[in-house]
Amino acid sequence: MKARDLMTPNPEFVTSDDSLTQAARIMRDVDVGIVPVVDDPMSMRVMGVITDRDIAVRHVAEGHQQECRVADHMTSGQIDCVSPDADEDEVLERMEREQIRRLPVVEEDNRLVGIIAQADLATRGVKEKKVGEVVERISEPGEPQR
Numbered sequence: 001m002k003a004r005d006l007m008t009p010n011p012e013f014v015t016s017d018d019s020l021t022q023a024a025r026i027m028r029d030v031d032v033g034i035v036p037v038v039d040d041p042m043s044m045r046v047m048g049v050i051t052d053r054d055i056a057v058r059h060v061a062e063g064h065q066q067e068c069r070v071a072d073h074m075t076s077g078q079i080d081c082v083s084p085d086a087d088e089d090e091v092l093e094r095m096e097r098e099q100i101r102r103l104p105v106v107e108e109d110n111r112l113v114g115i116i117a118q119a120d121l122a123t124r125g126v127k128e129k130k131v132g133e134v135v136e137r138i139s140e141p142g143e144p145q146r
Contacts, residue, residue: 004084006124007105007114013038016071023050034102037074045110048076081106
């Protein structure tokens, strides 16, 4: 099975100039914990992601009272992505190795075309044993940073 078979196509997205409120509304309305951040709606190049955890840890826990832009709290830099042609084993290995629950799917020029979440693995035909192993490895607890 290929990434294109596992992914949710055409996911909702934000730009770095959008408000955190906009990103949070998308998460609420679509019932997701991640929204890809693209440079603009025409090119759809992935710049990063904003997660519910980013909002909780980087915005709320830091006591930000004012409305912030997505750029202020998003995860950026080297974002793990896969191509639509990546096979199932590559997707699983990447999620395990990087301990990530969600993986953007991009075409050439880093153009967003989909996203794969743990739930997609379970509902789209990946063997139950493989899904269980991935979830177990991704869920290994980290060390507190206090």
